[in-house]
Amino acid sequence: MCRRSLFPQLLKRTIKPNGGAADRRSIFLWGQDDLHFARVNVEQAAYIGSAQPADSIRRSNEMSPNTLLTIGQQFSRRSWAEPWKIKMVEPLHMSSREEREKALHKAGFNTFLLRSDDVYIDLLTDSGTGAMSDRQWAGMMLGDEAYAGSRNFYHLESAVQKFYGYKYIVPTHQGRGAEHLISKVAIKPGQYVPGNMYFTTTRLHQELAGGIFVDVIIDEAHDPQILHPFKGNIDLDKLETLIKREGADNIAYVSVAGTVNMAGGQPVSMANIKDLRDLTKRHGIKLFLDATRMVENAFFIQEREDGYADKSIAEILREFCGYSDAAWMSAKKDSLVNIGGWLAVNDEEMFEELRNLVVVYEGLHTYGGLAGRDLEAMAIGIAESVQDEHIQSRIGQVRYLGELLTTWNIPIVHPVGGHAIFLDAKAFYPQLEQIKFPAQTLAAELYLDSGIRSMERGIASAGRNAETGDHNYPKLELTRLTIPRRVYTQAHMDVVAESVRAVYENRDQTRGLKMVHEPKYLRFFQARFERL
Ligand code: P61
Numbered sequence: 001m002c003r004r005s006l007f008p009q010l011l012k013r014t015i016k017p018n019g020g021a022a023d024r025r026s027i028f029l030w031g032q033d034d035l036h037f038a039r040v041n042v043e044q045a046a047y048i049g050s051a052q053p054a055d056s057i058r059r060s061n062e063m064s065p066n067t068l069l070t071i072g073q074q075f076s077r078r079s080w081a082e083p084w085k086i087k088m089v090e091p092l093h094m095s096s097r098e099e100r101e102k103a104l105h106k107a108g109f110n111t112f113l114l115r116s117d118d119v120y121i122d123l124l125t126d127s128g129t130g131a132m133s134d135r136q137w138a139g140m141m142l143g144d145e146a147y148a149g150s151r152n153f154y155h156l157e158s159a160v161q162k163f164y165g166y167k168y169i170v171p172t173h174q175g176r177g178a179e180h181l182i183s184k185v186a187i188k189p190g191q192y193v194p195g196n197m198y199f200t201t202t203r204l205h206q207e208l209a210g211g212i213f214v215d216v217i218i219d220e221a222h223d224p225q226i227l228h229p230f231k232g233n234i235d236l237d238k239l240e241t242l243i244k245r246e247g248a249d250n251i252a253y254v255s256v257a258g259t260v261n262m263a264g265g266q267p268v269s270m271a272n273i274k275d276l277r278d279l280t281k282r283h284g285i286k287l288f289l290d291a292t293r294m295v296e297n298a299f300f301i302q303e304r305e306d307g308y309a310d311k312s313i314a315e316i317l318r319e320f321c322g323y324s325d326a327a328w329m330s331a332k333k334d335s336l337v338n339i340g341g342w343l344a345v346n347d348e349e350m351f352e353e354l355r356n357l358v359v360v361y362e363g364l365h366t367y368g369g370l371a372g373r374d375l376e377a378m379a380i381g382i383a384e385s386v387q388d389e390h391i392q393s394r395i396g397q398v399r400y401l402g403e404l405l406t407t408w409n410i411p412i413v414h415p416v417g418g419h420a421i422f423l424d425a426k427a428f429y430p431q432l433e434q435i436k437f438p439a440q441t442l443a444a445e446l447y448l449d450s451g452i453r454s455m456e457r458g459i460a461s462a463g464r465n466a467e468t469g470d471h472n473y474p475k476l477e478l479t480r481l482t483i484p485r486r487v488y489t490q491a492h493m494d495v496v497a498e499s500v501r502a503v504y505e506n507r508d509q510t511r512g513l514k515m516v517h518e519p520k521y522l523r524f525f526q527a528r529f530e531r532l
Helices: 042-048 097-106 134-140 152-164 173-186 200-208 236-246 270-283 293-303 314-322 348-361 372-385 390-407 438-450 492-503
Strands: 026-030 035-041 170-173 192-195 214-216 254-259 287-290 327-332 343-346 420-424 455-457 478-482 513-516 528-531
Touching: 035 343, 097 438, 134 372, 152 170, 152 314, 152 372, 170 173, 170 348, 173 200, 173 287, 173 343, 192 200, 192 236, 200 214, 200 254, 214 513, 236 270, 270 372, 287 478, 293 314, 293 390, 327 372, 343 348, 348 455, 372 390, 390 420, 390 492, 420 438, 438 455, 438 478, 438 492
Parallel strands: 192 214, 192 254, 254 287, 287 327
Antiparallel strands: 026 035, 170 343, 327 343, 420 478, 455 478, 513 528
16 A cells, blocks of 8 residues: 655655564655656665665664654654744643533534634644744834835835745735735626635635636545645646636636645646646636745645756745736735735736725725734745745644554545645545535544544535535545644644544544534534534
């Protein structure tokens, strides 16, 4: 059975096949065709690439059987650590199972409705939950709270121009504020908006503006087990078929997201965005980017795509954005802030429209609903986010958790993506039909076991078909363990992994949930459930 690459700098690593003896190690290599993994033994691998032969570090004869090995030693490499140290701590509270039962009932079995005081390790989201650096906090003290023309806005503008490369910037209070504005300006009612899998708020704003979302992601993205290094890619044939069928005039723009959230944080390749650029240019269609986790996407390009291993994350980010006409951003993710977002465009006319509209919905065009201090923290966060060592440790931590679960044969989405581990709830609970909300159920069970908060990303999140009113039944029924940036340690990851395993061992007893309250928009945020 295949195991995946989880070692930050390499496309290969050693594993113990099915927990076997340490000396029966093998290495998996990504195939040149981007689709297959080859399995070779350690000695072969030493010739093929830079992996160290296991002999150099693994348990030696002088060690007693009880000698503890570090994680690095277990994988025949030197360990790495986070490129920061902790200056301030926030105490955590571990509740009793009885308290959690009560809290979960009160929350209608919806982790969004729990109080954070009732949560132990909070993996609901990586959105706005990261730890800011000492520099960002210092920047908060330099907030220029002028209503108009705050100097912090100009710092943000320069940072976006420098690292993302767009000409004109409009700040917004967060990502969906930007989605709202761009959808209003760029979509005419009845137009199609093809994209690489839906995202909840993005699709809703496109639909509220009269657009019709069409999923044109490659088929592999809908299968949690298929190994593909760029599962976020757009299927150019699907897109071209849509353009031919509906006509280029009826396509508002192509909406491409870097590391596709709902697919498991899966990246888009540079080759794909280049091809997409050519295709859209040929048809005179605009290409807009959801840049929310584009820095993480750049990491995967550096790691996996020919010709990018020696380029910096900052260079890759700039190049990728250069193939798009505009972008929107939830800075609460990559940019390491608790609140903030922006829109950026190259077209002056469009900028004028956006900058006019932002004053209606968000605030003046130099603050967009944010305080000056928020703008400053964002400007500093952008520069920190593109540092190679930051992104390596960020994704390395996610992989560490994925690694543990994979070696324990717990079903997760493969390959492991950028911001989260996605548990495959369909495989976890094969006894539950999708209408019994397996992913919601799994989130509830995890919380009950250990106070860990995760998020449903399945049928509840997918909502209803705008025309027929039926539930959408997404192929992926996932529970997301989202890792906030610079917040938790490796020990927290161990606790999380053990809790997932405990829930997995009791999976047969689970009967699922039914929805008893369903809000009209983005129902998953406030829906309530009961046990079946
Ligand atoms: C998240 F359950 N993401 O992943 P805003 N684009 C992308 C996002 O991931 C994103 C936004 C735009 C969240 C928060 C969230 O269904 C949910 O700053 C790729 O949150 O407005 C947000 O950015 C919107 C959680 C959003 C959800 C919607 O946790």
